Amino acid sequence: MVEQSSEVPISGTGKPAVAMSDRAPAGTDTEKELAAALAELTGADRVALDSDFFTDLGANSLVMAQFCARVRKRADLPSPSMRDIYRHPTIRRLAAALVEAAPADTGPAAPAAPVLVPVAAAVAVTPVGRFGHFLCGTFQLAVFLVYSLVSGFVTAYGYEWIAAGSGAGGIYLRALLFGSVGFVALCAFPVAAKWILVGRWKEREFPVWGPAYARLWLVRVLLHANPMVLLVGTPLYVLYLRALGARIGKGVTILSRSVPVCTDLLTIGAGTLIRKDSFLLGYRAEAGRIQTGPITLGRDVFVGEKTVLDIGTTMGDGAQLGHSSSLHRGQVIPDGERWHGSPAEPTPIDHVRVAPADCSTARRFRYGLGTLVQLLFVYVPLTLGGVYMLFTEVPAIGKRLDPQTAALSRPELISDALVLSLAGFCGFLVLGVVVLCTVPRLLGLIVKPDRVYPLYGLHYALHRATARMTNIKFFGWLFGDSSYIVNYLRGLGYDLSHVEQTGSNFGTEVQHETPLLVSVGTGTMVADGLSVVNAEYSATSFRLSRVSIGARNFLGNNIAYPVGGRTGENCLLATKVLIPLDGEVREGVGLLGSPCFEIPRSVERDARFDHLRTGDELRSRLRAKNRYNLRSMALMLTVRWLHVFLLTLLALASVDLYGVVGHVVIGSYLALTLALSTAYYVLVERCLTSFRALRPQLCSIYDRVFWQHERVWKVPNQFLNLFNGTPYKSLVWRLMGVRMGRRVFDDGCYITERTLTTIGDECTLNMGCKIQCHSQEDGTFKSATSALGARTTLGVSAHVHYGVTLGEGSVLVADSFLMKGEEVPPDARWGGNPAVELPGTAVRSGSPDRTLATTNASATTTR
Numbered sequence: 001m002v003e004q005s006s007e008v009p010i011s012g013t014g015k016p017a018v019a020m021s022d023r024a025p026a027g028t029d030t031e032k033e034l035a036a037a038l039a040e041l042t043g044a045d046r047v048a049l050d051s052d053f054f055t056d057l058g059a060n061s062l063v064m065a066q067f068c069a070r071v072r073k074r075a076d077l078p079s080p081s082m083r084d085i086y087r088h089p090t091i092r093r094l095a096a097a098l099v100e101a102a103p104a105d106t107g108p109a110a111p112a113a114p115v116l117v118p119v120a121a122a123v124a125v126t127p128v129g130r131f132g133h134f135l136c137g138t139f140q141l142a143v144f145l146v147y148s149l150v151s152g153f154v155t156a157y158g159y160e161w162i163a164a165g166s167g168a169g170g171i172y173l174r175a176l177l178f179g180s181v182g183f184v185a186l187c188a189f190p191v192a193a194k195w196i197l198v199g200r201w202k203e204r205e206f207p208v209w210g211p212a213y214a215r216l217w218l219v220r221v222l223l224h225a226n227p228m229v230l231l232v233g234t235p236l237y238v239l240y241l242r243a244l245g246a247r248i249g250k251g252v253t254i255l256s257r258s259v260p261v262c263t264d265l266l267t268i269g270a271g272t273l274i275r276k277d278s279f280l281l282g283y284r285a286e287a288g289r290i291q292t293g294p295i296t297l298g299r300d301v302f303v304g305e306k307t308v309l310d311i312g313t314t315m316g317d318g319a320q321l322g323h324s325s326s327l328h329r330g331q332v333i334p335d336g337e338r339w340h341g342s343p344a345e346p347t348p349i350d351h352v353r354v355a356p357a358d359c360s361t362a363r364r365f366r367y368g369l370g371t372l373v374q375l376l377f378v379y380v381p382l383t384l385g386g387v388y389m390l391f392t393e394v395p396a397i398g399k400r401l402d403p404q405t406a407a408l409s410r411p412e413l414i415s416d417a418l419v420l421s422l423a424g425f426c427g428f429l430v431l432g433v434v435v436l437c438t439v440p441r442l443l444g445l446i447v448k449p450d451r452v453y454p455l456y457g458l459h460y461a462l463h464r465a466t467a468r469m470t471n472i473k474f475f476g477w478l479f480g481d482s483s484y485i486v487n488y489l490r491g492l493g494y495d496l497s498h499v500e501q502t503g504s505n506f507g508t509e510v511q512h513e514t515p516l517l518v519s520v521g522t523g524t525m526v527a528d529g530l531s532v533v534n535a536e537y538s539a540t541s542f543r544l545s546r547v548s549i550g551a552r553n554f555l556g557n558n559i560a561y562p563v564g565g566r567t568g569e570n571c572l573l574a575t576k577v578l579i580p581l582d583g584e585v586r587e588g589v590g591l592l593g594s595p596c597f598e599i600p601r602s603v604e605r606d607a608r609f610d611h612l613r614t615g616d617e618l619r620s621r622l623r624a625k626n627r628y629n630l631r632s633m634a635l636m637l638t639v640r641w642l643h644v645f646l647l648t649l650l651a652l653a654s655v656d657l658y659g660v661v662g663h664v665v666i667g668s669y670l671a672l673t674l675a676l677s678t679a680y681y682v683l684v685e686r687c688l689t690s691f692r693a694l695r696p697q698l699c700s701i702y703d704r705v706f707w708q709h710e711r712v713w714k715v716p717n718q719f720l721n722l723f724n725g726t727p728y729k730s731l732v733w734r735l736m737g738v739r740m741g742r743r744v745f746d747d748g749c750y751i752t753e754r755t756l757t758t759i760g761d762e763c764t765l766n767m768g769c770k771i772q773c774h775s776q777e778d779g780t781f782k783s784a785t786s787a788l789g790a791r792t793t794l795g796v797s798a799h800v801h802y803g804v805t806l807g808e809g810s811v812l813v814a815d816s817f818l819m820k821g822e823e824v825p826p827d828a829r830w831g832g833n834p835a836v837e838l839p840g841t842a843v844r845s846g847s848p849d850r851t852l853a854t855t856n857a858s859a860t861t862t863r
Contacts, residue, residue: 031095033077038067038091049092053085054600062803065821072825072837081836082819086592086599127288127762128209133743136209137727143218145671152667158182162388171388172381179380183227190222191243194263200245201262201282203293203311208745208764209727213290216283217725220261231375232257233464235368235456241266249299250361251539253455256280258767262292269299269317271539273352277531277560279796279814280309285747285764286793286811298335302352305533306560308342308768308797308815320351323533323560324578324594326797326815328831340578341595342815342833349581353564357454357541367456413656417649424648425641432475437491440466444493444516449544460542463514463535471511478636480508480528481710482629483622495519497551502779503625504701506530508713514544521551521569527776529558536563550587554778558770558799567591572601572777576799576817576833594817594833609700609779621702628704632711639684640716646680647673677719682735685715685754693737693755696784706781709774713752724748724767733759741790749794753783760790760808768797775802775820789826813838 035047042063053059064085072079078098088094128136158178165174197215206212223229228240233255242248244263249270256274260266262282274280280303283292293311297303301315304323313327321327322340333339340347443462453459470492479485485506486499492515499505500523507528512518513535520526526549534547545563549555553567556575565579568587573579578594580586590599650672657665688711699705723729729746737754741761748767751757756773759765771794774783784803788794792806795814800806804818807826812818816835824830829838 028095028099030077030099031091033074034071034095035091037070037074037077041067041070047091050090053089055089061819062821065819066823069821069823072823079837082834083593083597083836086597126207128207130743132207133209133727136214139214140217140726141728143221144674148670149667152669154182156666158384159388162384163392171385175381175384175388176377179384180376183376183380186226187228187240190219190226191240193222194219194244201264201292203265205289205291208285208288208290209743216261216290220259220725223259223261229257229259231371234371235364236371239368251359251364253537253539255537260295265292265294265311267294267296269297269301271299272297272301272303273537273539274303275305275307275323275533275537277305278303278307278309279768281767281796282311284311284796284814285745285766286795287791287809288745288762288764293329300539304340304351304560305531305562306558310796310814322347322349322351322578322581323562324576328813342576342578342817343831345595347595351581352538354536354538354541354543355452356538357452359454359456359540363454364456367460413649413652417645417652420652421641421645421648425644429637432472433491436470436472436475440470440493440515444514447514447544449517449546452541452543454541455537463542463544466515467513467535470515473509476510477508477714477716478633480506480510481713482633483626484629484633489515489518493518498522501622502701503622503629504710504776517544517546519546519548521549521553523552524549524554525776525778526555527557527575530555531560533560533562557772570601572599575801576815578833592834609702618702621700625702625707628707629710632707632714635711636714643677643680643716646676650676674719674722678732681716681719682732685712685736688712688715689737689755694753694783696756698780698782701776701779701781703781709781709783717750720750721748756783756785756802758785758787760788760792762791763788764791764793766794766796766798766814769794769799771800773802784820795831 031049035049039045039047042059047057051057053064061082065082068080068082068085071077078101080094080098084094084097088097162171162174162178165171198219223244228237231237231240233253237254238248238252241254241260241263244260246260246263246266246268248266248268249272251271252268252274253272254274255276256278257276258279258281260280260282265282266280268274280295282295283290285291291311295309295311296314298315298317298319300318302320303309303315304321304325306324307321308326309321310327310329310331312329314332315321315327316333316335316337318336319333320338321333321344322338324342325340325344326342327333327339328343331343333344338347338349338351339345340349340351443466447453447459447463447466453463475488476485479488481504483501483503483505486496486501489506489510490496494515495518497520502523502525504525506526507530509528510526510530510532512532517534518532532547534545536543536545547561547563547565549561549565550567550569550571552570553573554571555561555573556577558576559573559579561579562581564581566581566583566585567573567579568585570588571586572590574590574592574596576594577591578596580591580596586598588601590601591597592599651669654665654669688708694709694712697705697709720729720732723732723746725745725747727743730740730744733746733751733754734740738751739758741759741763743761744759744763744765746765749765749769749771751771751773753773757771771786771788773786774781776782782802786800786802786804788800788806789808789810791809793811794800795812795816797815798812799817800812801818801820801822803821804823806812806818806824807828809827810824811829812824812835813829813831815833816831817833818824818830819834822835824835825837830836831838
């Protein structure tokens with residue numbers, strides 16, 4: 001069943017989503033027209049002017065989003081946003097607020113409006129046609145094949161050279177030399193390629209799929225493929241960015257793994273701190289064009305977690321940008337000011353809450369040198385030596401490397417692959433769980449909570465090791481969306497009090513700084529994308545502190561919950577909401593948006609399945625869900641193991657042929673692995689859906705339909721990232737069921753429900769954006785289709801919800817959240833969290849970006 005207007009009942013009696021009223025509307029013309037529009041949408045005879053949309057009329061956010069969309073099409077009525085709906089939840093109050101605000105739209109800007117810098121008009125860019133699109137795809141395929149062959153040849157020659165060593169000492173020295181040279185080469189090659197192919201990045205525009213884009217893509221791929229990404233959070237990473245052309249001062253700490261691409265346009269002053277999951281790429285894509293531009297950060301700047309810095313943005317000395325916030329193009333934070341929100345606005349909150357510590361240049365140098373020595377003299381030689389020992393001591397591999405051995409039979413290949421894959425897979429499962437449940441607790445005895453430690457010392461290294469170890473995605477993927485995630489998180493160290501088991505307490509993606517300092521109250525449900533920010537940083541120090549999330553909460557997607565979050569019990573926290581750090585503790589309310597504002601905790605519609613959440617009915621349904629989830633986990637483990645088996649079989653066949661054909665077969669292994677993995681997981685997903693499209697749903701989480709949906713979510717999709725920025729990403733999406741147009745540029749979009757999504761011709765999808773065609777609010781699951789018209793643009797880290805339509809040529813700017821049911825008109829420019837139309841920025845497709853404005857917006861809770 002699709003949730004839409006009055007056809008959706010809010011109880012078992014079949015009552016409409018908006019109740020009818022016996023009171024005839026009476027008031028101003030605006031009030032009468034708004035009341036008539038709502039009555040027409042819902043099929044009611046009349047709507048009372050003073051009845052609350054949610055508590056009296058029983059409306060929901062989807063109905064009110066459709067109401068806003070209808071009113072926006074009326075030239076004779078002011079345009080409301082969902083923020084207006086929640087702030088003024090009656091026809092009379094809404095009309096008064098809209099009429100009062102109307103003159104201000106053309107008046108002078110309010111004093112608190114963001115500071116903007118002029119953005120130069122862009123020159124017209126000629127788009128690349130079909131042939132250019134084909135040439136770019138051919139070039140990218142050729143690059144990948146060459147990279148695969150070269151890496152295979154180097155690996156094969158390196159193995160032969162290491163194997164020629166005598167004794168353990170000789171093997172170690174050769175592994176040390178080969179590994180060190182390989183590490184330096186992998187790090188230096190992207191730097192050389194950038195300076196040779198590009199030189200210095202400059203502020204400019206060029207079409208996607210053209211020669212300039214091909215160079216940008218190649219540099220970006222090489223940067224993401226090099227091992228220096230593993231050293232994020234160390235001084236070595238800062239030095240590497242300097243080698244790429246970035247102007248970075250002393251004492252800068254960067255914790256984000258999102259690698260800047262246009263590094264010459266990046267300026268970071270001394271003493272600046274950039275938290276993880278932040279985007280500062282130096283480029284963006286819009287309407288089929290790549291736009292590069294500067295990002296300038298002054299001295300002692302703080303950039304919070306899950307933030308986006310668009311091109312053409314500036315932060316002055318001592319400025320702060322809070323968590324879950326963004327700066328849109330042209331925004332400037334003056335010296336010493338603190339901002340938050342999307343787009344950001346001033347706030348009195350100090351986000352640097354940990355005292356500084358002694359962290360000298362010498363300390364940073366020692367830590368960087370120690371990290372490099374440890375890597376080159378311990379990890380790399382032991383890894384290469386371990387591979388050599390595996391190849392020589394395991395007969396299934398060693399006998400195939402011997403040129404004198406004849407090609408083995410098919411049964412021998414299969415049996416050896418079965419043994420190796422089962423041993424490796426089961427060993428990883430058992431050893432992984434044991435290590436994760438013991439080692440972090442031992443390290444926690446050394447790194448004490450609520451104590452300030454300097455960066456780049458023993459305590460910092462142990463903290464980083466704990467964070468990397470306990471955020472392995474495999475086990476969250478396995479146990480998430482089931483009752484068993486509770487046991488797993490408890491094993492890591494979470495304090496989950498007296499858990500009220502729901503069968504969906506946590507999603508598959510939960511991350512933290514340390515699992516030992518997380519408390520979650522009873523009855524709380526958490527969707528995917530929660531990041532528990534229980535480590536506080538300054539430019540020189542860090543401190544671990546406990547984060548407590550209250551009881552009977554519901555947390556939507558992609559939330560950063562920091563230390564000191566001012567929320568208590570029975571709160572509904574929306575997707576991408578900015579958790580408040582000041583004011584009274586919020587209880588019994590909903591929080592939406594960035595910055596957040598209050599809405600009702602729930603409406604009557606949310607209670608339609610409450611009878612399934614208590615008593616014998618709950619226990620019966622929960623037992624059935626647990627049995628189904630166990631089968632899903634077993635099935636997905638089998639799917640993952642079968643994938644490992646196929647790759648092992650391919651590897652053994654390649655090694656077997658190595659003695660006959662030589663290095664060519666080893667060189668082609670990487671390309672064959674990608675092709676096999678893609679085809680395999682596409683086939684698995686389509687089999688799970690019986691090669692049919694998903695249907696829009698409105699059901700309880702204890703309905704079998706929802707359990708089937710959860711099973712589809714577990715199909716691995718990490719391979720998709722390898723296709724980012726290429727024409728082949730669209731091809732893979734089509735194979736997975738997305739109705740995809742021609743020449744779509746996808747730089748890193750993720751689509752949760754493929755068969756419920758439609759994307760038009762020549763759309764532009766930026767890195768980190770997401771199209772999510774479902775929602776879970778407490779115990780209710782909903783899904784519906786979403787459609788992007790031709791030439792639509794989704795900005796970096798933009799989030800599109802279900803039941804949404806974006807008109808042709810429309811733009812959703814960076815870090816925006818387009819809530820469910822919204823309709824974006826053609827050629828409109830929307831932004832904010834949640835998104836509304838940006839005043840004065842309606843554009844024709846392909847026109848340059850000239851202005852940006854800050855507007856208020858609202859959000860919704862999703863799963």
